[in-house]
Amino acid sequence: MEGVVFDIKEFAVFDGPGIRTTVFMKGCPLRCQWCHNPEGLRPEPQLTVSRAACTGCGECLKHCPTPGHCTACGRCVPFCRLGLRRIAGRRMTAEALAEKLLRGRALLEESGGGFTFSGGEPLMQWPFVREVIALLDGVHCAVETSAYAPDAVFREVMDTLDLVMMDVKLTDPEKHRRFTGVDNAPILRHLDMLCAGSTPFIVRMPLIPGVNDETAHFEAVAARVAGAKALQRVEMLPYHKTAGAKYGMVGLEYKPEFDVDRPVRIDTGPFERRKIPVVTL
Amino acid sequence: MTERIRALRALIVERKAHRAFRRETAVDPSPYRRAELKDFERTALRLKTFLEAETPVILPEERIAFLRTLPDIPGIYTDAEWAEITKDHYIHEQGRVCNLSPDYETVIRKGLRAVLGEIDAADAGENRAYYDAMRTSLFAVIAFAARYAEATRAAGREDIARVLDKVPAGPAETFLEALQSLRALHFCMWCEGDYHNTLGRFDRYMLPYYRRDLAAGRITPEEAQELIEEFFLACNRDSDLYTGMQQGDNGQSIVLAGMTPEGEDGYNELTDMCLTTSAELMVIDPKINLRVNGRTPLSLFEKGTRLTRLGLGFPQYENDDVVIPGLMRLGYEERDARNYVVAACWEFIVPGAGMDIPNIGALPFAGVVNRVIREKLGEIRDMDDLKTAVREAIFAEVRRIAAGLKNLYVIPSPYLSVFFEGCVEKGRDIASGCKYNNYGLHGTGLATAADSLAAVEEMVFRRGLAPETLIAAMDADFEGYDELRWQLKNECPKMGNDEDAADGLACFLLDAFADAVEGLKNERGGIFRAGTGSAMYYIWHAADLGATADGRTAAEPLPANYAPALNTRLNGPASLIRSFTKPDLTRVVNGGPLTIEFHDSVFRDGEAVAKVARLVRSFIEGGGHQLQLNTVNRDRMLDAQKHPENYKNLIVRVWGWSGYFVELDKCYQDHIIQRVELTAGA
Known part of the structure; x- marks a missing residue:
């Protein structure tokens, strides 16, 4: 089976325990306004252009077979002298990916680390990810997910992964739809499944100024996860202005509906009061 | 860092106030550039002339003396003579002795007077001129130290004077005496016109003095740490006068830990104190090399990594498991191979035995x-x-x-x-x-x-x-x-x-x-x-x-x-x-060495230090010989903006994620550069 991968990052030191290699799977059903990996949104390979250093020489245009309608064929890529054009997303077989990943296993295992599947939304390519994991010879595997997936998929995820790192963005359904484009009911349902289950998990809370950094949200999440026996810890990820850095590269405009300059409010109190381990990254 | 060291550091590193003692006066080369003198006689006479022209200076608060006041050391040859020599000789670099590691250990232990005795014993007459040159040189150094003793005594610094009464002429007995002796001997090496000669296995040859003082109750670990700090600072005061390809390229490297000539593990308490000192002082000299092997505890790699995190570009790691067998294969005796050090940059040499x-x-x-x-x-x-x-x-x-x-x-x-x-x-x-x-x-x-x-x-x-x-x-x-x-x-x-x-x-x-x-x-x-x-x-x-x-x-x-x-x-x-x-x-x-660059944000928390340390260890366990890690700084990022094609692998940590620096839009690049500047200034 083939999947679409848009990056493999070695020596990831913040994506789970130990030293990890993180695989970024392309495609995401959500459209979070603070997304910092816009090249991971569309499921198919696409052309990216680093516009910061582009001199506008026009050489790339001369080699485009379909001007005005990019098919990500990649013909223009060799002709950029500054090397600013790339195709984000590569089709790989599960075997090829697993073979590549396993070459680095010694260092990962020795440090108590392993592999992390991130994205995009890795569960969008779950049959592929599942096949890769089966080939990874029992090395520790984690997933970074929005948890937006069919229940059956999520159940399999809980049975397969050694660690689930799931985002909890907004508990309010209306706001969730507005800022991420999708319903949060399945997400919260899957959070409850994790809380009731035995798969080790980490709750990650992206904190967005004026969107979800109010006490009610912290309280709601803390109340929901309190007592979950497999919960490792809660991680706060305060919004950073650089989230928009790569939008130009994929031809998108970054226009969030919140005030990017407002400092984020971080309140770990509701977790601490419930004796839930919490860190700010 | 104590108040005294803080003050010395401010004086030497920040204000560079010691340079006020430098004099414009040039040493007159005519006494030693005489046609009838042999080359070694000229070198010896120049050292004598130069040291006699030097003026002892004692900086406030210092306990380890010796400061250069004469910037320039005129060569032993006239331009015409040198042109004649270079016509039919191969000249390496500047033509002077460089890139060696002198056996400071032995001379500190014996003292120069004992060496003079050995010279007299060896001198059977037929090589009198050369032995005289050696004697002239050592007498010049001893006389210079005596002048320093006198000057310090006159300045009311009886403590320094008493040390200089003993060393480097006589054997060092205490840790302070050993450091002062090393400082004097090393200082005079530069005055002889030699360059890029290293300080060698500092934590090994200083250890007996430290342990003896400690056992006798003459010193506490804190006091010893302070003295090491002062010695390291001393390496930074004349270093701008030392020749090299670039400022900072002066060969003042030290080598820590590693196997002893007897085959034992040389990692000791001074190793840790040197690493701590380097991290506290944040100065570029001495450059730290750390000898490790496949059995080195992870904690030592972690200590090294904490130093890497500071962005000084060291320690550089050397792998005993590869270097020692490698040198033995080339014909170095086992004891010598085990005793290897690193020359000015990264070449493996043997202290006191190699003219490689x-x-x-x-x-x-x-x-x-x-x-x-x-x-x-x-x-x-x-x-x-x-x-x-x-x-x-x-x-x-x-x-x-x-x-x-x-x-x-x-x-x-x-x-x-x-x-x-x-x-x-x-x-x-x-x-x-x-x-x-x-x-x-x-x-x-x-x-x-x-x-x-x-x-x-x-x-x-x-x-x-x-x-x-x-x-x-x-x-x-x-x-x-x-x-x-x-x-x-x-x-x-x-x-x-x-x-x-x-x-x-x-x-x-x-x-x-x-x-x-x-x-x-x-x-x-x-x-x-x-x-x-x-x-x-x-x-x-x-x-x-x-x-x-x-x-x-x-x-x-x-x-x-x-x-x-x-x-x-x-x-x-x-x-x-x-x-x-x-x-x-x-x-x-x-x-x-293999060189790897990290952005400093990789080191955001203590866990990352342990992870980088494991990465370093994987290089050593895999059979790597030498490794240097850099923490990427602002200047490189500014250059990357101008020449993105040269920096494709510059990875920066942006938020909870990393990106290739050159792929970020300019405003975000600027943002990160500013952030790093703040980090560095803090």
Whole structure:
């Protein structure tokens, strides 16, 4: 089976325990306004252009077979002298990916680390990810997910992964739809499944100024996860202005509906009061 | 850091107030530049003249004295005399004794008066002039220390005066005396006109004094730490006067931990104190080398990594498991091999026994491979043929280099000679040789060479590209061949990505280099050592190289030292380490590190330090010989904005994620640069 991968990052030191290699799977059903990996949104390979250093020489245009309608064929890529054009997303077989990943296993295992599947939304390519994991010879595997997936998929995820790192963005359904484009009911349902289950998990809370950094949200999440026996810890990820850095590269405009300059409010109190381990990254 | 050290640091490093004592007066060279004097007599007389012209200065708060006030040391030859000498001699670098490690340990322990006794005992008359030069030098140093003692006493610093009454003339007994003796001996080495000679195994030879003081209740660990801090600071006050290729290139390196000559583990409490000192002071001297092996505890790697995090570019790691057997293979005795240190940069040398010249020449890997491809590819049928031709060319080039190294002349240094085995005994100057007289050859552009061969294999022998087309593209510097160039750069295997197709060729090249030097002798009876360093040669070797088959254009530089080609999109540090530990590095132990750069935000928390430490250990366990880690700083990022094509692998931590710096929009690049500036200023 083939999947679409848009990056493999070695020596990831913040994506789970130990030293990890993180695989970024392309495609995401959500459209979070603070997304910092816009090249991971569309499921198919696409052309990216680093516009910061582009001199506008026009050489790339001369080699485009379909001007005005990019098919990500990649013909223009060799002709950029500054090397600013790339195709984000590569089709790989599960075997090829697993073979590549396993070459680095010694260092990962020795440090108590392993592999992390991130994205995009890795569960969008779950049959592929599942096949890769089966080939990874029992090395520790984690997933970074929005948890937006069919229940059956999520159940399999809980049975397969050694660690689930799931985002909890907004508990309010209306706001969730507005800022991420999708319903949060399945997400919260899957959070409850994790809380009731035995798969080790980490709750990650992206904190967005004026969107979800109010006490009610912290309280709601803390109340929901309190007592979950497999919960490792809660991680706060305060919004950073650089989230928009790569939008130009994929031809998108970054226009969030919140005030990017407002400092984020971080309140770990509701977790601490419930004796839930919490860190700010 | 105590208040006293803080004040000294402010004076020396921040305000550079000690430079106010420098005088414009130039030393008059006429007394020692006399035609009737032999070269070694001139050197000895110059040291005497220079030290007599120096003025003792005591900085407020200091306890370890000696400060340069005369910036310039005129040479022993007139320009005309030197031109005459250089006409029929091979001159290495500046022609003076450099890149050695004097045996400070023995001289500190015995004192200079004991050495004078040995000189008298050895002097049977027939070599009187040379022994006199040694005596003149040592008397000059002793007299200079006596003047310092007098001046300190007059300034009411009886504490310093009492130490200088004893050392360096007599044996050091306490930790402070040993440090003051080292400071004086090392200071006078510079005054003799020698340069780039290192401080060696500081934590080893200082240990007995420290332990004795500690046992006698004369010192506490805190007091010892303070003295080490002061000594390290002292290394930074005259260093701008020391010659090198660049400011800071002064050879003041120390080597910590590692196996003792007796085969024991030399890691001790002073190792830790030196690492702590370096981290607290944040000064570039002395440069720290850390000797490790496959059994070194992770905690020592972590201590080293905390230093790396500060962005000074050290420690540099050396692997005993590779270097010691490698040196023994080259003929170094076991005790000497175990005692190796690192020369000014990264070359492995033996303290007190080696007059090796580890950077006397360099094999241009990329140049040799490029020439073979351009001249012979048309008639070559397969990869085996190509490798045979490259191997022959490497052998020929090594022989050509070796043949050019004839009639070496080095200006004698009678003072420095007393720190080397056999020199006093035989009345022989270190400039004429010592126990080991080996020549080291660097190997430049290895990755470019391996990648070029890999590209030919892929494009010509696998995909059927016509050799003429490849050569024509290279001749045109790839103008009009963008697609081919892109394929060469992006679709062919590269050294550094754990791809055997490229890494295997690097192994082949290094083996050929090691084979080529085997059995070669130099005119001093020494052998040739192959290495993975580049020094400044990589700049010179890139100059007339032209475009290479790996898709590199003529204007692109070659990588420095043992590193992947610039502009290679790398998988990451773990693949890099796996690639660079594939060759049998015991065969190329002249020295030359793999360099890895991290953005400082990688080190955001304590856990990351442990992870980087494990990465370092994986290099050592994998059989790497030498490793240097950098924490990327703001200047590089500013340069990356101007030349994005040179910084494809500059990874920056942006939020909870990382990105390639050059791919970020400018406003975000600026943002990160500002943030780093704040981090550095804080």
